[in-house]
Amino acid sequence: xxxxxxxxxxxxxxxxxxxxxxxxxxxxxxxxxxxxxxxxxxxxxxxxxxxxxxxxxxxxxxxxxxxxxxxxxxxxxxxxxxxxxxxxxxxxxxxxxxxxxxxxxxxxxxxxxxxxxxxxxxxxxxxxxxxxxxxxxxxxxxxxxxxxxxxxxxxxxxxxxxxxxxxxxxxxxxxxxxxxxxxxxxxxxxxxxxxxxxxxxxxxxxxxxxxxxxxxxxxxxxxxxxxxxxxxxxxxxxxxxxxxxxxxxx
Amino acid sequence: xxxxxxxxxxxxxxxxxxxxxxxxxxxxxxxxxxxxxxxxxxxxxxxxxxxxxxxxxxxxxxxxxxxxxxxxxxxxxxxxxxxxxxxxxxxxxxxxxxxxxxxxxxxxxxxxxxxxxxxxxxxxxxxxxxxxxxxxxxxxxxxxxxxxxxxxxxxxxxxxxxxxxxxxxxxxxxxxxxxxxxxxxxxxxxxxxxxxxxxxxxxxxxxxxxxxxxxxxxxxxxxxxxxxxxxxxxxxxxxxxxxxxxxxxxxxxxxxxxxxxxxxxxxxxxxxxxxxxxxxxxxxxxxxxxxxxxxxxxxxxxxxxxxxxxxxxxxxxxxxxxxxxxxxxxxxxxxxxxxxxxxxxxxxxxxxxxxxxxxxxxxxxxxxxxxxxxxxxxxxxxxxxxxxxxxxxxxxxxxxxxxxxxxxxxxxxxxxxxxxxxxxxxxxxxx
Numbered sequence: 289x290x291x292x293x294x295x296x297x298x299x300x301x302x303x304x305x306x307x308x309x310x311x312x313x314x315x316x317x318x319x320x321x322x323x324x325x326x327x328x329x330x331x332x333x334x335x336x337x338x339x340x341x342x343x344x345x346x347x348x349x350x351x352x353x354x355x356x357x358x359x360x361x362x363x364x365x366x367x368x369x370x371x372x373x374x375x376x377x378x379x380x381x382x383x384x385x386x387x388x389x390x391x392x393x394x395x396x397x398x399x400x401x402x403x404x405x406x407x408x409x410x411x412x413x414x415x416x417x418x419x420x421x422x423x424x425x426x427x428x429x430x431x432x433x434x435x436x437x438x439x440x441x442x443x444x445x446x447x448x449x450x451x452x453x454x455x456x457x458x459x460x461x462x463x464x465x466x467x468x469x470x471x472x473x474x475x476x477x478x479x480x481x482x483x484x485x486x487x488x489x490x491x492x493x494x495x496x497x498x499x500x501x502x503x504x505x506x507x508x509x510x511x512x513x514x515x516x517x518x519x520x521x522x523x524x525x526x527x528x529x530x531x532x533x534x535x536x537x538x
Numbered sequence: 539x540x541x542x543x544x545x546x547x548x549x550x551x552x553x554x555x556x557x558x559x560x561x562x563x564x565x566x567x568x569x570x571x572x573x574x575x576x577x578x579x580x581x582x583x584x585x586x587x588x589x590x591x592x593x594x595x596x597x598x599x600x601x602x603x604x605x606x607x608x609x610x611x612x613x614x615x616x617x618x619x620x621x622x623x624x625x626x627x628x629x630x631x632x633x634x635x636x637x638x639x640x641x642x643x644x645x646x647x648x649x650x651x652x653x654x655x656x657x658x659x660x661x662x663x664x665x666x667x668x669x670x671x672x673x674x675x676x677x678x679x680x681x682x683x684x685x686x687x688x689x690x691x692x693x694x695x696x697x698x699x700x701x702x703x704x705x706x707x708x709x710x711x712x713x714x715x716x717x718x719x720x721x722x723x724x725x726x727x728x729x730x731x732x733x734x735x736x737x738x739x740x741x742x743x744x745x746x747x748x749x750x751x752x753x754x755x756x757x758x759x760x761x762x763x764x765x766x767x768x769x770x771x772x773x774x775x776x777x778x779x780x781x782x783x784x785x786x787x788x789x790x791x792x793x794x795x796x797x798x799x800x801x802x803x804x805x806x807x808x809x810x811x812x813x814x815x816x817x818x819x820x821x822x823x824x825x826x827x828x829x830x831x832x833x834x835x836x837x838x839x840x841x842x843x844x845x846x847x848x849x850x851x852x853x854x855x856x857x858x859x860x861x862x863x864x865x866x867x868x869x870x871x872x873x874x875x876x877x878x879x880x881x882x883x884x885x886x887x888x889x890x891x892x893x894x895x896x897x898x899x900x901x902x903x904x905x906x907x908x909x910x911x912x913x914x915x916x917x918x919x920x921x922x923x924x925x926x927x928x929x930x931x932x933x934x935x936x937x938x939x940x941x942x943x944x945x946x947x948x949x950x951x952x953x954x955x956x957x958x959x960x961x962x963x964x965x966x967x968x969x
Contacts, residue, residue, distance in 0.1 A: 393801065398806070
């Protein structure tokens with residue numbers, strides 16, 4: 289395994305109860321430090337299952353996972369301290385204000401006092417939410433909720449940040465702000481693992497991409513490599529459709 | 539770890555304060571229940587005592603027995619005496635119809651010649667006794683001429699209530715019969731033994747051989763009188779404390795549905811710490827509920843003319859039992875929230891199970907009137923352990939030692955629910 293890799297996965301398999309086929313079928317890959325790694329695939333390909341296992345939400349069926357030199361199976365609590373997650377669904381308390389939500393989630397990562405307050409203030413300011421900081425989340429627009437959802441995942445400066453469709457359902461302005469700040473976070477040393485159905489966004493944002501389907505990794509490389517290695521493809525979306533075919537997925 | 543726990547507690551308090559419906563379930567509903575249930579029960583007793591039970595009386599005897607029973611019933615506060623039905627003199631047929639229609643709760647028919655038959659029985663008894671006949675023969679003769687007083691009962695009236703009413707009436711009629719028998723007996727003796735002619739005729743009236751003195755066997759230094767307040771305040775307070783399972787399980791389900799639980803599972807915070815934050819807040823809510831219910835019993839109910847709640851001798855006992863009940867109730871709420879898969883399911887599971895446990899626990903109907911099988915089941919309801927404990931403190935004047943086992947059972951129940959919740963939570967995540 290590589291010394292520069294921050295995540296190393298060997299022969300990862302996961303079959304859910306009552307399922308006939310594995311959701312993840314013996315995949316192996318590594319993610320280097322400071323990469324923006326895109327895990328792309330159609331619905332039901334195995335992206336969310338892989339990310340959920342890496343975040344410790346449920347255990348793998350088999351295989352070995354090492355994150356920042358720590359074995360996921362034996363050192364999960366240490367791993368949880370260095371990862372952040374921005375889930376696809378808004379994971380905030382609607383009746384609490386943005387400040388109250390962020391104070392709570394920050395505290396769960398061990399942040400407290402003035403340090404926590406300053407970080408919240410800084411991030412709310414960066415993402416244009418200072419004026420709405422004392423408003424309940426239930427009064428926010430979709431884009432504002434996404435921005436708070438992002439802050440909750442990055443407040444503790446994680447070494448690794450998992451993003452599951454972070455810009456889904458938001459307007460162009462909010463999307464640009466989010467992507468811009470994610471690049472800034474990456475520039476400060478955070479490795480990003482990103483899933484999306486938005487191929488253009490992935491092409492511009494990711495430094496490395498893997499396409500997954502039916503629980504198997506089909507291809508891996510930089511977006512430019514993937515486009516040039518697939519004859520007739522002019523963008524990542526063409527590569528994606530060629531590899532995963534055009535059949536509709538559930 | 540402490541700062542994480544404090545943050546969880548703060549978050550729970552904020553969530554609770556902003557859930558107005560949940561708050562009303564927690565505080566207003568149980569207070570309303572205590573008011574309504576206590577007032578209804580108290581006024582039911584008052585109505586009975588003030589107006590009396592409607593009784594129709596048919597005196598076909600028109601002699602000493604009938605007249606004495608009639609006089610007694612007319613002067614008895616328990617009864618509202620009637621000897622006519624819709625303006626017509628009451629007859630056995632009319633009485634049966636009227637009681638059947640619910641116009642009267644009870645009808646009493648004294649048969650024709652009842653006094654004569656009674657006297658004849660006594661005379662026969664005296665002469666047979668003095669002539670030395672054996673007791674079996676005497677009993678047979680007595681049965682042949684026994685006086686049969688008919689008591690008609692409204693079929694709609696509740697059996698437990700009727701048992702108390704009819705046993706009171708039977709006791710009264712039996713006393714009148716005994717008086718007449720004693721008098722007849724004295725007259726007969728005086729005839730047989732002329733020396734005893736001057737025996738006072740009202741000896742029985744003056745000397746009551748057996749007297750009853752009713753004392754509540756409470757150890758309290760205060761005079762605890764069992765009444766609707768002493769029974770209802772602890773019962774409905776326990777019910778309210780366990781009703782916390784609904785908002786608590788709802789809060790757990792909301793966290794799952796709103797995605798917060800998902801995020802929390804990825805954080806370096808143990809499940810038990812997150813649950814403990816909820817438990818601390820909801821135990822505090824239970825304690826506040828209890829104080830509110832006590833204030834209802836001690837301050838507000840007396841304002842409505844009801845007796846004030848008497849707390850008994852052991853404030854420490856009350857605190858320990860309340861704390862144990864609060865932990866049991868919150869543990870149960872966490873378990874319901876963990877077992878349920880939707881918010882709707884948690885609400886139904888929580889409310890129905892609490893209703894069932896409270897019915898089994900003796901909150902609605904005292905467990906001592908339940909059939910044996912139900913009593914055995916009742917002994918497994920945590921609400922029953924709590925209720926029994928509070929009755930020991932509030933009615934029997936008990937102390938910490940008396941409620942120790944009840945409190946221990948409640949704490950054990952809490953630990954069991956937490957163990958189940960932890961195992962189920964772990965299992966649910968092992969998909």
